[in-house]
Structures are given as structure tokens and as C-alpha cells.
Amino acid sequence: MTDSKQTLSVMDRARSLVGNQTSLLILVMIVLSIVFTAFSNGTFLSTGVFANILTDWGGYILLAVGQTLVVISGGIDLSVGSTVSLSSVVAGFVMVKVLGLTAELKGVDAWGVLFLAALISIATGLVVGAINAVLINVLKIVPFIATLSTFGAAAGLAIIISGGMPMQGPSDFSLINPVRIPGIDPLVFDTGLFSPMVLIMIIVTIVVGLFLHKARFGLYTYAIGSNAFAARAAGINVKKHTAKIYLVSGALSGLAGFYAYVRLGSGSPSSGTGMELYAIAATVIGGASLMGGIGRMWGTALGTLILFTVQSGLLMTGVATDWKQIIVAILIAAAVAVQTLQKKNGAR
């Protein structure tokens, strides 16, 4: 006991280093930024690049946020990418085919219908979430298969509704452009980091994060993922809460579909293609365990940021973007290794 301090093994040192997931992720962000800055002759370290990273982050964060809830509860939601495609298409369809609006409606004039589009997108996501909940709770299909089914169905439906083509409707691209603080010369210091849409995504992330970490909703989510039997024995209605989690994930995916609509100025049936895998990757890199019971919203937010720092960084340094997948794979492996170390360390 007394000489343990003198005989700290390499493993012990590694464990104490990874004790705090958040600081480790921030460290990874800093290291990546330094490496990319060095290899891009400094061009990486600019407000413009970080604004681009945040724009990408905004597109994916809500999927990762929803996925975090689902993963902490011990499930998985593969339908999120297709839900983005479907909800952006449904929003486009309602505006173009039902209301007869065109791309001529632009800028502030479009805000009213864009707000409507947001509601439609969220409603579409809720429907997918509700179907997931029924498949899982009523038909007792495991989440992997249940959400795989809705993944395929939503993708197919998006194509049928859109006829396979992007549907261009009313838009306001200024919503996706970084806002600069007036009075500060952008040539001296460019304050344009966050677009209005990114700010909305940040607020939604914080709100869901508060519900996860400070409210009963989150407590039950952790309890179910940690020990579903204990949760039920403590009187928690596990089915009802599980349904809520998939509904929230669906609604967040729907809102991400609206983000895709605003970003592209159209509802595109391929706007969510492949997004589910990055959402899961971001969640795991952020420290959530696919076994359930573990995960932090901070971690997910940073994990998503790291993913798109890699994407932008590779492009800025001129490294082929094929490397993205390899680096993402390394990050996932590292995240899981860190988790294992933490488990041995007994830290939460």
C-alpha cells in the first residue's frame, strides 16, 4: 500500500490521464488542431474553417444527441439518417406540392413557411420514432433490427415522395451563414463562427443535455441502460420511458432533416445518406458505451466536433479524404480503449 506511489505503472499513469473524458476529448481537439494547422501552412487555424466545422457539426449533432440517449438506455437507433432524408423531403413536399410555394420565396419572407417546415420535419421524425417504439415495445423486436427496418422504409418512402429528386422550395441561406458581430472588422478578427441554425442546434443540445444530466428523464434513461430489471423493480415504467427515448431521437432527427433542408435549399432524398454511422461514431468517440448506462452529452458534442475537425482538417491539409474513415476508426478504437481503462480504474 505505502509504496504504491513509487511503483505507478504505465497503465496506472494512462488511467489517471484518462480519468476525465471531457478533458481528454478537448486534448484530442487541441492536438488535431495543432497537427492540421502545422500541415496546412496555418490556413486551418482560421475562423472560416471553424465556421465550416460548426456548420457540419450542426448537421449531425442532433442525430448524435438522440443516439446518445438511445445508447445510454442500452439501445441503438439506425433509422436516424433515413429520417433526415424523409423529413427534409416531406417538408419540401408540403411546401412545393401541397402549398404550391416555389424557390422564388426567399430570405426573411420565407421565415413563416420555414417555421412550418421545421414543425413538419419534427412531426415526420416523431412518426418514425413512434414506429420504432411500437416495433421495440409491442412487437418486441430488438432495437437493432427494429430501427434497421424503419431505416429502409424511411429511405424508400423519401424516394417515392420526392420521385428521387431534390425538391427545391422556399429558402433563406442567411440562416446557415455565420453571423458576424457588427462593429468588429472581420479582416482584423472574423467573429463569424455561428450561423443562426447552428445556434439553434447548440441550444437544443444544451436543453437535451440538461434533461439528461439534471432531470428525471435522464436518470431513468441511465437506470434502464444500467440495469433494466432494477429500473422496473423501482417502479419505472420501462416501456413508456423507452418509447419516449425513441420519440425524442426521432424528433431530433426530424429537426436535423429541417437543418438539411435549410442548408441545401431543398428537400433531398439523399440528404441523410450515411449519417447514422457518423452519429453512432460521434457518440462512441464521446465516451458512450453501446452496453448502456454510460455516456455524457458533453462527450457527444465534442465527439461530433472531433469528427468534423478531421473532415475539414484533411481537406485543408490536402490529405485525401479517404483517410477520414481510417482516422474515424482509430478514434473509435481509442474511445473504447479509454472506456476499458476507466472501467479497470473504477471511475465512472
Next chain:
Amino acid sequence: MAGEVIYEVKNVSKRYGSVVALDGASLKLHAGEVLGLVGDNGAGKSTLVKVLSGAHDADGGELFLDGKEVRWHDPRQALDAGIETLYQESGLAPHLTVSQNVFLGREKFVKGLLGKLGFLARKQMEEEAHHDLEAVGIAVPASNRSVSQLSGGQRQAVAIGRAVSWAKKVIILDEPTNHLGARQAGEVLQIVKAAKAKGLGVIFISHTLPHVLEVTDRVVVLRLGKIVKDAPTHLFDGDTLVAMITGTITELPSEKKSQ
């Protein structure tokens, strides 16, 4: 010593497919009484626990709490009626803290709008959890520690402490001394006695027969889903209890003498 009948089971049956797990079991639990429930593996103990705690619906039979018929479809209903259960499988969520586990399903909220939205009064629950556990004789480390960081004995203490501090009428303990060292098991038995002194009805299920003989007032023996003996503890000794469980005897020597 024992008071009124607090919880009564009449002719309860439960089958899983073609397997009869419980076959017309009946028993009475009095306030301030510790009832030992013993039987071999597969005798139906865990099934009876689950029926009593609302985790399983019985196929047939009746339950009476304080003389009124009750039916559980959900553990929540039994909990609300004052029946606490410590399950053999861990009833704790390892990723949650001690206080989160103690208050799971009975959270305290902050005041105002945030409270209505479900925001939790974490500090208050941590303090109360610490206090409540101490009150039932359990010295737990900081109640904001994650359960996964506790030793097996500490976890069991938290689980029992939670059950005892919340129980209003009945407490069911399924193998509470399993995997515990002698000293820790002794502490658990002290808690059981304290619960009894509070006037709670305690159902104590265990394979560790010396513990059963030490702490219970009455013993019910289950074999193949049926209750084969219900008698005061002092009529048993270690050998007769084993023989009764395995079915090598069906009557107690003391009963023979009295006849």
C-alpha cells in the same frame, strides 16, 4: 410478539409454459414478524417473491394486504402500497450513485417550474439518502459515489437499506446474505431485526440455514412449487430443516412427539 396479519397469500399458482412454478401456495405474514422462506433450487421461492412484489402476475389465487384484496400488475403498485423487495438479482443500477439508487422511482424535485419539468433536487436527495441509510444502521461511503465503485457487501447494504427505509408494511429480502462475509452478514441480520422491531413484516429467503434459524420467527418450506411445512422456527434445527427441504422427512420430530 407478532401483530395482526399484514400480508396474506391464498392459493397462489403460477406456471411458465408447461412448468408449474407455484402450485396453490398459501401463507400469512404478521406485522413485526420475520418469516423464513426456504426450499431447494427450483422450489418456487423466486417465483413467489416476484408474485408478492408485483414483478409477476399470478395465474390464480388471491393476495390480501391489511385484509383487503389486492392485485399487482406492476411493481410500482406494490411499492406504492408499502411493499419493498430486495431481489436476488441485483436490484441496483451500477452506473447510478448511491443516492440515485435509493431514490430511484421516488425522486425529489427542485421547486418551481423546473421541478415540474422533472429537474431533480440532487443535493437534497444525497443528504437524505445518507441520513436514511444511517438511520437503518448502514454506514455507506459518500452517497454521491457510483454503485459500481462499491464492494459487494456495500452494494448489498445499500440495497437493503433502501428497502428498509422505504418499506411501510412489508419487506421481502431474497438471499440478502449471499456472497457476504461473516461480519457483513451479521450486519444484515441486525438490520432485519431492526426492521422487525419497527413493526414491519419481513419475508426472509435464504439458502444459508443458520441465518434463517437465527433471525426468523417462523419457517415456510417450499418444495416443487408447494408449501410443505409452515411452523415456528424453534421447532426446527439444522438437520430437520435440510431433511424437510430435500423431502426426506415430511413431519417434524417434535410434532410426532406431541401426537
Next chain:
Amino acid sequence: MKRSLRTIAAFGVAAALVAGASGCAANKQITIAFVMGAESDPFFQAMKVGAQAEAKAEGVKLIWQGDASHYDVATEVPIVDNVIAQKPDGLVLIPTDPDGLQASSDKAVAAGIAVANVDTHVTDLSKVVTFITGDNTDGGAKAAKAIADKIGYTAGKTYEVVVGLTSATATTNVARLEGFKAAVAASYPGIVIKDVAYSASNPQTASSNVNNWLTKYPNLSGIFAIDGTNASGAAAALQAKGLTGKIALVGYDAYPANVDLIKAGVFTALIAQDPAAEARLAIKTLVDYIKNKKSPAQRDVVIPNVTLDAMTSASDLAKYTYVATK
């Protein structure tokens, strides 16, 4: 498991459409299967319109198949194998990978099915009845010309351009890029291709790539968006940054939404293929081959691409704009 479910989803979509198209059953009716890349791609939607029209005209039964949204060899192989099991007389195959689909193509031929390739082809074309494609190499060259015209190319000056691709292996992407590079080298040596990046079939990713390029290359003159997905993403990125018309943007594929953006000045030009014509010719050639057992006089047919820009007549714009299936 994921793969097979995607397939099931695609089957469901396709089956519903086929059921509608195959109303006119007759004795000894010829069946033609058509396996394409990704149902969500308007290019294939336009192709479907041509295929359905030709099948109806020829009185043949059409089995239309393909993944719902992933242009991917892993999802296509099981679909082709499944189609072969249905024993059609002919198979129009759009291989998502030249080597990856070779075995499936050979298997179909061995089962007595006449195979045609459209748009992209398998590595070994010797057993394929016909290969019909848009002239992607020429399309790439046309894109180079459109960019050069827009930026007012002057010999001796240098111009920075970038190319947005969907994948590094799709043969159409490869051919267009080759044509683009060859034309640049031959006619516009001052144009420097600074970078290429991939969208993985997602227009949001295509948009992100353009955003990053705009930051990295402040003097960027032009963007070649090599397919419809990249065209949509690049158009959105330029509009968002208020760079409409300031950077030459040449896209590919005549999505209705993108054709509208030619007028708005977002696209300098769109290079359009005629997927419906490709599909019609493929089915016609296969039906002739099955009926007469005679190979067509010309096996490889190239259907030229056209440049759509602000000068294109309204009737031509309408003619080449992709139409969604009803």
C-alpha cells in the same frame, strides 16, 4: 443483415412499381430485369422512365431493381443474384463496380440470360451483348470548356479549380474526371486542378467540401461538380456564401431543381446525359437479341452528353431535364 434489409426495402419499392408496369401479360412474354445503382438518384429515376416506356412499347415485362439509396457494390451483388434466380430472359445491369459485379454478370450469362451494360460496365465486356453509355469522357471535356468560357480563360494566366466527386471508383466519375483533365491539359494549361474530394452520395457532405475549398482557396475560379449530388451541394454552398455567378460552377445531371438554377446564374452550365435514351436503347437491343439471337451490329454505343447553359433553348432544357417516375 443490414444489407439484406436494405435489399428488402428496395425490393418493396421496386415490386410496387413493377406490379403497376406489368399489367399487360401475354403468353411467352419476354422478361427483362433492370438492376441499377441507387433508386434515390434522379439519374436512375430518369432512366426508369425510359425503361418503362420502352418495355411497354415492346410488350415485355420489366423487373426494376436496385438499392434504395446506396450506390454500393456490397448492396448490388445480392440484388443481382436474386434477380438471376427469377430467370429473366435479359438483364440490363448497371454495375456499381467493374470488378465487383463481374462474377454476377458471368453467372447471369451462364444461366442463359442476355446481359447488357448501361452507364458503367463490368471489367470484361466480352460476354455482354451491348454496352451503352453517355459519353462521360466527352462530358468532362465539355465541363472544362464551360468553365474556361465562364472565367474568360486567357493563356498565360493561372486559374484554380476543384472537382467534387462521389466516389473514387465509379466509372462515370472516373471517365468524367479523365475527360476534364485531358481537356484542361490540351486546351487550358493555365487551369490548375487543386483538389478533389468525395461526397459519399450525400449532398450535405458535397456542400461541406465546397465550403472548405472556399476557405482554403480564396482565389478559386471554378468548381466541377461531377454528378447531381455534388451539383446540389455545391450550388447550395455558393448561394449561401453569396458567391452566385462569382465562381464558375459546372454541374452534371439535369435535376429539375438544378436546371432552374441555370437561369438564376448559380450554374454556369450543366452537362446533361440522356439516361432515358440509354435505357430505351438497352432494352430494345436486348429484345432484338433475344428474339433473333443475333448480336447488334455495333456493340458499344455512346450517347453524347449535352451542355445546358443560359443560351440553351427552353425546349431543349425541357427535353433533357430528368422526369420523375409517376
